[in-house]
Amino acid sequence: MLGQIISNGLLMGFIYSLVAVGLTLTWGVMDITNFAHGEMLMLGMYSAFWMFQLYSIDPLLSIPISAAVIFVLGILIYKLIIKKVLGGTGLTALLATFGLSMFLKNLVQYLWTPNYRYINGAIVTDNKIVIGNIILGMPQVVAAIGSIAMTLIVIYFMNKTKTGKAIQATALNRDTASLMGIDTGKIYAITFGLSGACVGVAGALMSSFFPIYPQSGALYSILAFVIVALGGFGNIKGALFAGLIIGLTEAVGGYFLGTQFKYALVFLIYLIVIQVRPKGLFGW
Amino acid sequence: MLKVKNLKVGYDNVPVIFDVSFEVREKEVVSIVGSNGAGKSTILRTVSGLLKPMNGEIEFFGERIDGLRPNKIVERGISHVPEGRHVFGKLSIKDNLMMGAYIIKSEAEKNKKLSEVYEIFPKLKERENQKAETLSGGEQQMLAIARGLMSNPKLLMVDEMSLGLAPLMVETVMQALKYVSSTGLTVLLVEQKVQEALEIADRGYVIQNGRMVIEGTGEELMETDIVKKAYLGL
Ligand SMILES: Nc1ncnc2c1ncn2[C@@H]1O[C@H](COP(=O)(O)OP(=O)(O)OP(=O)(O)O)[C@@H](O)[C@H]1O
Ligand SMILES: [Mg+2]
Numbered sequence: 118m119l120g121q122i123i124s125n126g127l128l129m130g131f132i133y134s135l136v137a138v139g140l141t142l143t144w145g146v147m148d149i150t151n152f153a154h155g156e157m158l159m160l161g162m163y164s165a166f167w168m169f170q171l172y173s174i175d176p177l178l179s180i181p182i183s184a185a186v187i188f189v190l191g192i193l194i195y196k197l198i199i200k201k202v203l204g205g206t207g208l209t210a211l212l213a214t215f216g217l218s219m220f221l222k223n224l225v226q227y228l229w230t231p232n233y234r235y236i237n238g239a240i241v242t243d244n245k246i247v248i249g250n251i252i253l254g255m256p257q258v259v260a261a262i263g264s265i266a267m268t269l270i271v272i273y274f275m276n277k278t279k280t281g282k283a284i285q286a287t288a289l290n291r292d293t294a295s296l297m298g299i300d301t302g303k304i305y306a307i308t309f310g311l312s313g314a315c316v317g318v319a320g321a322l323m324s325s326f327f328p329i330y331p332q333s334g335a336l337y338s339i340l341a342f343v344i345v346a347l348g349g350f351g352n353i354k355g356a357l358f359a360g361l362i363i364g365l366t367e368a369v370g371g372y373f374l375g376t377q378f379k380y381a382l383v384f385l386i387y388l389i390v391i392q393v394r395p396k397g398l399f400g401w
Numbered sequence: 402m403l404k405v406k407n408l409k410v411g412y413d414n415v416p417v418i419f420d421v422s423f424e425v426r427e428k429e430v431v432s433i434v435g436s437n438g439a440g441k442s443t444i445l446r447t448v449s450g451l452l453k454p455m456n457g458e459i460e461f462f463g464e465r466i467d468g469l470r471p472n473k474i475v476e477r478g479i480s481h482v483p484e485g486r487h488v489f490g491k492l493s494i495k496d497n498l499m500m501g502a503y504i505i506k507s508e509a510e511k512n513k514k515l516s517e518v519y520e521i522f523p524k525l526k527e528r529e530n531q532k533a534e535t536l537s538g539g540e541q542q543m544l545a546i547a548r549g550l551m552s553n554p555k556l557l558m559v560d561e562m563s564l565g566l567a568p569l570m571v572e573t574v575m576q577a578l579k580y581v582s583s584t585g586l587t588v589l590l591v592e593q594k595v596q597e598a599l600e601i602a603d604r605g606y607v608i609q610n611g612r613m614v615i616e617g618t619g620e621e622l623m624e625t626d627i628v629k630k631a632y633l634g635l
Binding site: 279282283285286289292293294295296297298299300301 | 450451471472475476480481487490492499500504548
């Protein structure tokens with residue numbers, strides 16, 4: 118039984134990680150609080166849903182589509198909102214993205230109703246993997262594998278490519294980065310796009326086994342904030358491991374204490390870690 | 402090559418540079434000297450596009466560059482090594498240098514620049530894979546200058562390179578600058594250490610409270626009363 122719970126927790130943990138990796142790019146690396154991160158995830162789920170509904174494209178195949186859609190959305194959010202408030206105090210960006218988050222939720226509710234939507238009959242649906250007495254749902258397994266793959270792509274991009282290193286340099290010191298000839302405005306836009314691509318992928322992966330509705334991104338976004346802080350701001354590997362810890366805590370805690378307490382336990386773990394390591398598990 | 406005319410710059414609309422004009426000619430080493438808060442860094446930040454002038458013109462090879470964004474100014478051939486070094490501490494030494502070569506497209510040319518700066522600063526090559534933050538202050542200054550050379554600039558501007566360095570280290574860094582200027586690079590130095598800066602300069606300017614007060618060759622300036630009294634303690 119415990120094996121089953123731990124497996125479920127780990128599978129969920131990988132998805133949490135990917136959502137948190139997206140957030141750590143903007144919040145941790147660029148130091149911009151994007152409260153609309155969860156709504157970007159929600160729109161990623163909807164884009165997979167509509168691809169399925171309108172064009173019968175399986176969520177697995179629409180991963181690159183929703184990644185691209187939310188990548189563009191991320192860039193737009195940067196250009197239309199973040200860029201305008203960047204010079205102001207941290208609170209300005211916070212309020213602006215909070216407003217955006219409300220706006221997106223309401224817009225989606227207005228356009229597509231508050232009803233729960235499900236994707237029925239995706240390729241992965243109803244398939245299982247049985248290992249001994251542990252049963253793993255295929256949608257969850259595929260989502261975890263997809264999340265790991267996307268996280269690895271982001272880690273590779275950040276550490277091995279010229280643009281990834283320019284993102285790091287811009288995060289470390291924006292003015293000095295611009296003295297290197299880096300177009301820092303473009304770097305910020307790309308970072309937001311990449312953050313969007315992460316939740317676009319996560320949204321498509323989750324769409325085959327989670328209800329899709331205007332609020333569906335909210336919880337994951339709160340968890341992502343906790344995970345980013347737990348893993349250490351701006352640390353992508355930190356977000357990966359912290360996501361797993363939260364997934365496990367939630368599953369194991371939910372089993373032993375009852376589901377109503379699982380998030381309390383998540384925040385308790387967070388508070389304890391932050392006492393011992395204020396900069397997070399993998400903080401600089 | 403660089404002509405600054407009647408420059409006025411401020412922060413939040415409060416001017417700190419008033420009507421400053423100066424010029425740097427090709428292959429020269431020019432020093433702007435002055436004490437704390439005189440406005441030296443502000444001038445360099447304006448030339449490199451980090452600050453917008455309230456008034457005045459900046460010309461580089463006869464073309465106006467004031468108003469361009471910093472990355473465009475780097476592309477024109479001006480490299481600015483900022484005060485306080487600002488190396489990218491969490492990136493490796495080699496990655497810092499490669500960031501310096503960000504505007505260079507060809508990998509071959511980047512690697513050629515890399516081996517050139519490693520020849521000038523061999524210490525950096527020995528430690529190329531270590532994080533920049535592990536370097537000592539003097540070594541970080543070397544790295545900052547080396548990084549500034551990586552974009553293959555026509556004009557290298559160095560702000561306060563002696564800051565926080567032991568005299569021996571200042572000497573080493575000065576030697577390195579002398580060497581790069583001997584290869585034909587034009588250098589604009591900004592310094593509080595008046596003597597050292599004027600010694601290696603072909604020409605210099607003295608700035609006080611946001612205004613240029615005198616100019617001349619390095620030797621001439623060291624003979625003036627202003628410099629002797631105010632800066633050399635004679
Ligand atoms: N970011 C800023 N905001 C407001 N005022 C500033 C800012 N930076 C510099 N100043 C002011 O502008 C004036 C010139 O400063 P600047 O840094 O150019 O002097 P400096 O000659 O480089 O001095 P130092 O030798 O100490 O580096 C000073 O009075 C300083 O207080
Ligand atoms: Mg200064």
